[in-house]
Amino acid sequence: xxxxxxxxxxxxxxxxxxxxxxxxxxxxxxxxxxxxxxxxxxxxxxxxxxxxxxxxxxxxxxxxxxxxxxxxxxxxxxxxxxxxxxxxxxxxxxxxxxxxxxxxxxxxxxxxxxxxxxxxxxxxxxxxxxxxxxxxxxxxxxxxxxxxxxxxxxxxxxxxxxxxxxxxxxxxxxxxxxxxxxxxxxxxxxxxxxxxxxxxxxxxxxxxxxxxxxxxxxxxxxxxxxxxxxxxxxxxxxxxxxxxx
Amino acid sequence: xxxxxxxxxxxxxxxxxxxxxxxxxxxxxxxxxxxxxxxxxxxxxxxxxxxxxxxxxxxxxxxxxxxxxxxxxxxxxxxxxxxxxxxxxxxxxxxxxxxxxxxxxxxxxxxxxxxxxxxxxxxxxxxxxxxxxxxxxxxxxxxxxxxxxxxxxxxxxxxxxxxxxxxxxxxxxxxxxxxxxxxxxxxxxxxxxxxxxxxxxxxxxxxxxxxxxxxxxxxxxxxxxxxxxxxxxxxxxxxxxxxxxxxxxxxxxxxxxxxxxxxxxxxxxxxxxxxxxxxxxxxxxxxxxxxxxxxxxxxxxxxxxxxxxxxxxxxxxxxxxxxxxxxxxxxxxxxxxxxxxxxxxxxxxxxxxxxxxxxxxxxxxxxxxxxxxxxxxxxxxxxxxxxxxxxxxxxxxxxxxxxxxxxxxxxxxxxxxxxxxxxxxxxxxxxxxxxxxxxxxxxxxxxxxxxxxxxxxxxxxxxxxxxxxxxxxxxxxxxxxxxxxxxxxxxxxxxxxxxxxxxxxxxxxxxxxxxxxxxxxxxxxxxxxxxxxxxxxxxxxxxxxxxxxxxxxxxxxxxxxxxxxxxxxxxxxxxxxxxxxxxxxxxxxxxxxxxxxxxxxxxxxxxxxxxxxxxxxx
Numbered sequence: 033x034x035x036x037x038x039x040x041x042x043x044x045x046x047x048x049x050x051x052x053x054x055x056x057x058x059x060x061x062x063x064x065x066x067x068x069x070x071x072x073x074x075x076x077x078x079x080x081x082x083x084x085x086x087x088x089x090x091x092x093x094x095x096x097x098x099x100x101x102x103x104x105x106x107x108x109x110x111x112x113x114x115x116x117x118x119x120x121x122x123x124x125x126x127x128x129x130x131x132x133x134x135x136x137x138x139x140x141x142x143x144x145x146x147x148x149x150x151x152x153x154x155x156x157x158x159x160x161x162x163x164x165x166x167x168x169x170x171x172x173x174x175x176x177x178x179x180x181x182x183x184x185x186x187x188x189x190x191x192x193x194x195x196x197x198x199x200x201x202x203x204x205x206x207x208x209x210x211x212x213x214x215x216x217x218x219x220x221x222x223x224x225x226x227x228x229x230x231x232x233x234x235x236x237x238x239x240x241x242x243x244x245x246x247x248x249x250x251x252x253x254x255x256x257x258x259x260x261x262x263x264x265x266x267x268x269x270x271x272x273x274x275x276x277x
Numbered sequence: 278x279x280x281x282x283x284x285x286x287x288x289x290x291x292x293x294x295x296x297x298x299x300x301x302x303x304x305x306x307x308x309x310x311x312x313x314x315x316x317x318x319x320x321x322x323x324x325x326x327x328x329x330x331x332x333x334x335x336x337x338x339x340x341x342x343x344x345x346x347x348x349x350x351x352x353x354x355x356x357x358x359x360x361x362x363x364x365x366x367x368x369x370x371x372x373x374x375x376x377x378x379x380x381x382x383x384x385x386x387x388x389x390x391x392x393x394x395x396x397x398x399x400x401x402x403x404x405x406x407x408x409x410x411x412x413x414x415x416x417x418x419x420x421x422x423x424x425x426x427x428x429x430x431x432x433x434x435x436x437x438x439x440x441x442x443x444x445x446x447x448x449x450x451x452x453x454x455x456x457x458x459x460x461x462x463x464x465x466x467x468x469x470x471x472x473x474x475x476x477x478x479x480x481x482x483x484x485x486x487x488x489x490x491x492x493x494x495x496x497x498x499x500x501x502x503x504x505x506x507x508x509x510x511x512x513x514x515x516x517x518x519x520x521x522x523x524x525x526x527x528x529x530x531x532x533x534x535x536x537x538x539x540x541x542x543x544x545x546x547x548x549x550x551x552x553x554x555x556x557x558x559x560x561x562x563x564x565x566x567x568x569x570x571x572x573x574x575x576x577x578x579x580x581x582x583x584x585x586x587x588x589x590x591x592x593x594x595x596x597x598x599x600x601x602x603x604x605x606x607x608x609x610x611x612x613x614x615x616x617x618x619x620x621x622x623x624x625x626x627x628x629x630x631x632x633x634x635x636x637x638x639x640x641x642x643x644x645x646x647x648x649x650x651x652x653x654x655x656x657x658x659x660x661x662x663x664x665x666x667x668x669x670x671x672x673x674x675x676x677x678x679x680x681x682x683x684x685x686x687x688x689x690x691x692x693x694x695x696x697x698x699x700x701x702x703x704x705x706x707x708x709x710x711x712x713x714x715x716x717x718x719x720x721x722x723x724x725x726x727x728x729x730x731x732x733x734x735x736x737x738x739x740x741x742x743x744x745x746x747x748x749x750x751x752x753x754x755x756x757x758x759x760x761x762x763x764x765x766x767x768x769x770x771x772x773x774x775x776x777x778x779x780x781x782x783x784x785x786x787x788x789x790x791x792x793x794x795x796x797x798x799x800x801x802x803x804x805x806x807x808x809x810x811x812x813x814x815x816x817x818x819x820x821x822x823x824x825x826x827x828x829x830x831x832x833x834x835x836x837x838x839x840x841x842x843x844x845x846x847x848x849x850x851x852x853x854x855x856x857x858x859x860x861x862x863x864x865x866x867x868x869x870x871x872x873x874x875x876x877x878x879x880x881x882x883x884x885x886x887x888x889x890x891x892x893x894x895x
Contacts, residue, residue, distance in 0.1 A: 047478060047791025063598045065540055065630045065640070077743055081787045081795040086314075089506045091543045092628060093435060094318040109541075112631050131455075131477050132791065139315030139454040143446075152443035153381040165375040167411025168386050176383040177429050180436050184317055218381060 035062045037113060039075065040121040041083070045132045055121075056080075068108035068122075069097065072134075084133035092250065095185030098125055099134050105187040105248045125190040138186045142205070149206050149229050153213065154221045166218070179212035179258065181251045188245035188255060200234050204245035204255040207236060211258040214265070226262075227269045236263040278722065279482045283309045283451075284706060286470050286486035288458045288513055291319035292438055292688070293670025294492030295445045296695020297702060301488075302448040304703040309484065311456045311473055313508050316442050320494050320506040321691060324434030325621070327416060327426035328689035330370035334387050334412040336405050337394075337424035343367040344892065345422050348867055350677060350686060353420050355824035355834060356869045357527065357649075357679020357842065360862040362656050366677045366686075366693050373693050374413060374427050381440045383429050387414040395552070395618065418684040419547070419578075426685040431621055434688055441692070456482070459800060460725045461489070461516050461666070464717040468666035471516065472721050474800070479792040481725065483718060487711040488702050491517060491660070491668040492695075495648035499809045500758075501600075501750035503645035504537055504544050513672045515804025517652045518811070522662040524844035524857070526653035526674030528808065529815035532681060532825045533759050535581040537644025540599035541629055544646075545622045545639065549607050550574045552618065556585065557604040557638065558593040579681075579825055582643035582759045589642070597640065604638035611635075643759055647671070647687060649678040649825065650812070653844060658698030661844070665711060667702055669694040676842065679861065680824025732799050738782025742799040745780050749773065749802075749809050757813045762829045766817035773813055774852055777806045811845040811854045818856055819843065822878075836869050836882035865889045 037060050044053040058075050069090045076083045088096035090109045097108040100123040102116060113120070128136035145151075188204040195201045210230055213219040230236050239259055246255040285301040287294040290312035302308045310316065333341035347367040351358050378384055389410040393400055394417075405414075418426045429436040445452075455476040462469040462485065470486035496511025497503035517523040536545050550556075555563050556574055565573045568584040576584075585603055588594070594601030607615060607622070612635045615623050619634075626634045651674040653661045658675065660666040669675070670691045677690060731737055756769025780803045787795050821835035822828050841858040848855050865887050871877045 045789065045791060048789070051790075065599075065632070067541065067629060070540060076794065081743070082789045082793065084792075084794055087507050088314050088318045089320065089323050090541055091323060091625075093432075094314075094322055094506070096314060096318045110628050112629075114631055137455075137477065139452075142315065142317075143452060143454075146443070146446055150447075152447040155379075157379070159376050159379045161372045161376070163375075165378045165413055168383075169411060170386040170388045170414070173383040173386050174430065177432065177436060180383060180429075180439060181432060183322075183435070184315070216381065216383075218379070 035118055036060070037062050037071065038119045039071070040119065041134065042123045043133050044130065046130055047132065062113055066113045068101065068111045068113065071113055072108065084131065084135040086135050093183060095183035098138070098185040098187050098190070099123065100125060100190065105190040107185060107250045110250065125186050127189050127195050128186055136186070138184065141186070141189075142184045145202060145206055149202065149210055151209050151213070153216065153219045155218060156220060168217075172215070176212060176216050179208055179215070179253065182208060182253055183251060185250060187248040187250060191244035191248045193240050193242045193244065194238050198238065201238050202230060202235050204259065206230065207262050208253060208255055208258045211262050214262065223265065223269045227266050230262065231266040231270060236266050279480070280485060281309070281482060282485045283307050284486065285309070285488050285490065285702060286311065286484045287490045287492060288471060289490075289492035289494065289670070289672065290316035290452060290454070291321035291492060291494055291670065292434075292441055292691035293672070293695045294490060295441045295450070296692045297490050297492065297667070297669055297699040298450045299441070299445050299448050300696060300699025301702055301706070302445070302450045306703070306706055309451045309453055310445070311458055311484070312452065312454045313457050313476065313512070315454045316452055317438060319438060320509055321438045321688070322435045323506060324688040325431045326418065326688070327428035327433045327685050328370070328374060328437070328692070329418065329421065329425045329683065329685040330374040330427055330689060331367065331423070331425055332371050332374060332413055332415065332427065333423070334409045335415045335424050336403055336409075337417065338415050341423035341425055343371070346370065346425060349421050349683060351867045352872045353681055353683040353686070354677070354679025355681055355872060356836070356840065357530065357676070357824060357861050359656065359676045360864055360866050362675050363677045364866060365656065365697060366690065369693050369697060370689050373689075373696055377437060377440060377692065378413060380444050382437050384413045384427055385429060387412050420683040421685075437688075437692065457512060457797070458516055460721045461520060461663075462718050462721040463520060463663050464714050465522065466664060467711070468663040469711070469713050469717060472725050476792050476797065479796065481722070483722060485713055485718065487665065487709070488706055489666050490698075490702065491652055491666070491672050492670045493672045495671040496805070496808050497645045497648060499749065499805050499812065500645035500753045502537055502542050502642060502754060504534060504542055505645070510801050511805055511808045512801065513668070514652055514808055515801070517660065518804065518807045518847040520662065521847060521849045524653045524661055524846050525650055525808070525811045526676055527680065527815070527843050528650040528811035528845050529819055529826050529843060530649035530678075530680045530824060531645060531812065532647040532649060533579065533582045533643045534646040535578055535585060535643050536605055536641040538625065538630055539597060539602040539640040539642055542644050543625055543629055544644070545605065545625055545641065546619070547578070548619060549605060549622055550581075552607075552614065553610060554605055554607040557606050558588060559595045560593070561604065561638075564588050564593070579759065579827060583827060585643050586759050595640065600642070602640045602642040605641045606638055607634050608636060608638075647682060649680060649682055650674055657701040658694065659701070665705065665709070667698055669698045676861075680826055728800070729796070732783060732785050732796060735784030739784045740779045740782045741786060742783045742795065742802045745776050745783065746798065746802050746805065749776055749806055752776070753809055753812070757809075757816055759827060760829055761816050761827060763817065766813060769813045770810065770817055770853075773806060773810050777803070777810060777852065780806050807847045811847070814854050815843045815845050815856060833878035833880050835880045837880045840869065840882050863888065866892055
């Protein structure tokens with residue numbers, strides 16, 4: 033017990049023309065039950081009030097604090113220092129626009145993608161406040177919820193080879209999100225409409241199959257299964273239309 | 278400076294803010310939501326349990342209806358609630374749950390047939406009916422007569438927030454995330470929007486709106502130990518108090534939860550104690566039976582929290598670098614029980630604490646959990662004091678919770694109030710022509726610019742924002758916590774007044790181009806102190822015990838003298854808040870009585886003076 037931890041933290045302020053990207057070192061005594069949430073706040077409160085990072089729920093459910101921890105994308109708030117070596121290196125997530133230091137703009141990225149993939153239930157039915165709800169099997173509700181558990185932390189995008197190479201790749205996030213609507217009977221979109229959104233190199237056919245997304249997903253969502261499912265459906269669709277010939 | 282015009286400005290984009298935004302956008306009004314974080318990271322996402330609505334589909338909810346839900350809510354509030362509002366809420370909740378299903382929430386559903394459930398560690402059998410198969414089901418929650426809480430596994434808040442955010446995106450609601458409202462634009466009569474600071478660039482932007490909504494959630498972060506997210510610092514309440522003419526309703530009504538974990542204050546469920554978990558002190562001695570021989574660990578939330586605090590005050594807490602705590606022991610429940618029935622607890626302990634609860638003890642302490650108090654509104658959500666300003670959700674005191682809110686009622690309130698108040702915002706927009714006054718825009722802008730400049734230059738002194746915030750959080754835990762008495766509260770108010778004075782002299786100790794995190798904090802601290810003072814002073818003056826407000830020196834609920842709601846104002850030039858009082862409710866559908874749990878020490882009201890009515894006919 034009672035290690036002294038050495039943090040190597042990426043520093044860069046894009047708002048400051050004099051700022052240059054560099055690594056800065058901080059030291060901190062380790063306590064029981066210390067997480068990166070506690071450690072980073074201690075550093076900011078006791079050593080450097082200018083350090084930028086994001087936390088919100090600090091309970092692993094909001095997705096605000098994803099960063100690259102010793103080379104691997106993950107949630108800082110669920111990472112216990114005791115499980116890391118004495119030297120801890122922290123970088124901001126790649127792909128997303130840097131706000132400063134460890135803080136990146138995931139909000140704009142996900143908002144744009146959600147608009148692009150029309151991430152909502154498409155239905156012609158009007159809600160009738162006097163009617164009882166439409167029935168659904170509980171097993172199906174659970175299945176939808178399993179895919180709905182994504183917290184938009186951005187780890188899957190940061191760990192994606194294709195996303196690093198092409199800016200317009202929708203990523204595992206979007207494919208999983210559309211799979212969620214695909215299995216939901218309330219969404220009346222046809223296969224063709226789903227195809228129009230993700231039946232391209234921007235979508236299911238752009239994936240290189242490196243599996244990084246699923247490896248780093250903090251919610252352990254079966255992203256590769258969703259990719260496979262959607263890819264099969266979309267490929268069948270295009271075969272029927274002779275688009276793959 | 279950038280100036281943005283819109284019909285509706287929603288400050289806060291959690292469930293309440295977005296639900297109002299959807300209503301406005303659906304009626305064709307241009308709507309912008311401001312949020313400190315991307316909307317889907319709002320604290321609404323953290324509510325796991327569920328939403329109360331009397332659908333009565335589960336066999337355990339048979340015979341439920343909005344009357345029973347209404348009664349549970351008013352009793353829970355210890356008769357502090359506005360009964361017209363509680364009635365609107367109970368009547369509207371089932372419709373809103375069905376609407377959410379229509380929008381895509383994967384509510385868990387009734388499965389016909391026999392099934393088991395646990396209560397107090399014992400196994401019981403129930404049989405769900407065929408004709409209800411596939412309808413929205415419900416689970417049990419404390420303080421309710423029926424199983425009434427709609428849920429999606431252990432992620433209700435998350436699933437509903439994502440669905441509502443999807444709907445808002447579909448309706449074209451614009452999201453300006455990483456934006457913090459710093460001051461309201463108003464002329465003393467009408468509200469015209471707010472000036473906000475961009476948390477990406479540090480720049481100010483003025484938002485001019487015909488109608489403005491505050492839906493920024495609770496203010497738990499005035500306490501050191503809180504289950505609230507780090508963003509729940511009362512920003513929305515503070516900009517209202519800054520006007521001097523908008524009151525906080527019942528700021529002293531604060532709910533605590535007995536088992537927040539140490540050090541990160543994440544909750545572990547009451548189910549731990551329900552299933553037979555025990556509380557131990559520094560000597561690993563089980564102390565609850567000494568205080569509560571009858572109910573022991575299973576006494577109500579507030580009682581257990583109080584006893585834990587009392588025991589730690591005797592020096593029997595466990596010392597840690599994060600402050601004193603006690604132990605929760607569930608080891609005797611066994612591996613199978615812990616990894617299935619209490620899986621969430623197992624996950625929290627292993628993920629965040631590095632403790633295996635099958636073999637180790639869980640560090641816990643009573644933790645601030647919910648703000649019943651908030652910006653006082655009428656039943657339409659219109660804020661007292663300014664026209665064109667509305668508030669909804671935990672930020673508001675609407676007021677359906679009174680002095681204690683029931684589990685599952687707060688999450689339901691966000692969307693029910695959002696629908697009801699959203700409709701009222703639309704009515705307001707249709708019926709009013711708003712003329713903006715440029716002088717009030719200039720006034721707000723120059724005030725906030727000056728505040729920022731003074732912090733940067735240290736014009737007024739050299740105080741550190743963080744030191745003041747930390748001191749405030751300690752005072753709130755020590756003096757305005759679960760157990761309250763005149764001596765501690767007076768002491769607390771005095772110490773907070775000293776801090777409030779020091780807060781006028783804050784200076785930044787760092788310089789960063791763009792958004793300086795120290796500036797973000799420094800701008801919050803004076804407002805947090807106002808909220809802390811309203812809470813402490815309101816608690817000092819309320820010489821009775823009601824709901825979560827517990828006075829050791831006044832243990833009885835005093836309906837004779839205190840059947841009222843506190844209204845706390847922060848008037849310019851006055852150090853102490855100005856307290857006024859109003860009737861809790863215009864009508865009594867349910868006259869004051871015994872809640873049916875806890876000790877009954879009520880000093881009765883003169884019933885002949887109360888406006889008691891029969892249930893309004895629908």
